Amino acid sequence: MTVAPSIWDERAERYRDSDAHRSGEDLDLMIDLCEPGEGIRALDVATGGGHVADRLRALGCEVATTDAAPGMNPDFVADAASLPFVDDAFVLAATRYATHHFRDIDAAVGELARVASDRVVAVDTVYQDDAVEEAELIRDADHVRNYSESEWRQLFASTGLAVDSCTVMDKWMNLDAWLARTGCDGDRAAAVRELVASRTRGSDWNLPVIVIRGRAS
Ligand SMILES: C[S@@+](CC[C@H](N)C(=O)[O-])C[C@H]1O[C@@H](n2cnc3c(N)ncnc32)[C@H](O)[C@@H]1O
Numbered sequence: 001m002t003v004a005p006s007i008w009d010e011r012a013e014r015y016r017d018s019d020a021h022r023s024g025e026d027l028d029l030m031i032d033l034c035e036p037g038e039g040i041r042a043l044d045v046a047t048g049g050g051h052v053a054d055r056l057r058a059l060g061c062e063v064a065t066t067d068a069a070p071g072m073n074p075d076f077v078a079d080a081a082s083l084p085f086v087d088d089a090f091v092l093a094a095t096r097y098a099t100h101h102f103r104d105i106d107a108a109v110g111e112l113a114r115v116a117s118d119r120v121v122a123v124d125t126v127y128q129d130d131a132v133e134e135a136e137l138i139r140d141a142d143h144v145r146n147y148s149e150s151e152w153r154q155l156f157a158s159t160g161l162a163v164d165s166c167t168v169m170d171k172w173m174n175l176d177a178w179l180a181r182t183g184c185d186g187d188r189a190a191a192v193r194e195l196v197a198s199r200t201r202g203s204d205w206n207l208p209v210i211v212i213r214g215r216a217s
Helices: 006-018 023-036 051-058 106-117 128-139 149-158 175-179 186-195
Strands: 041-045 062-067 090-095 116-125 161-169 172-174 203-205 209-216
Touching: 006 175, 023 051, 023 090, 023 116, 023 161, 023 209, 041 051, 041 106, 051 062, 051 106, 090 106, 106 116, 106 149, 116 203, 128 186, 149 209, 172 175, 175 186, 175 203
Parallel strands: 041 062, 041 090, 090 116
Antiparallel strands: 116 209, 161 209, 172 203
């Protein structure tokens, strides 16, 4: 099932401007694991505001971007579960903060592995418990599911990707900004705040992320 583009099209500017997306320890580690370099062909799947692609380009990669939403201005409008590229079209395929939206995660990881000749790097929020999943769904009807580290390892293994790096790290995000990005306010925002209350510190809340790399075997 393809994501309804209008939902993301109207959010595009907020994701381009988001501090949580533009920077972070997870983004720095992800870029290192991509092993960027002059002329390396790279793919950024579900590019959103283009923050991964921008960093890879600045380091010399030839980057193509995809996203299901035309409003994100990707090079190719495509669902992650069906990428319009031949096998091994890129040296590396990357995706960040998007897999929890994919309706068919198995197909999407399979596509990342199929189009990358050497490495796949994925970053996303990690499954914590049902309360966080409920909060995510109230905040954003397009949320599907976060996955645990063991589920991620299984997803990679099932496509033949050999995991050679896997790090889970805290990700502190401004709670007001996180809610505002999806237009979550009023009673819905109050319900979310209650569900994540035990994970908050001042104006921020912590939703850990996984940074995982697999090599084609
Ligand atoms: C949070 S944003 C991505 C953030 C971006 N990768 C970054 O690092 O800043 C999530 C993106 O996933 C895209 N998306 C959601 N479901 C998708 C799907 N099934 N296939 C491709 N893109 C999808 C949305 O359009 C949106 O641009």
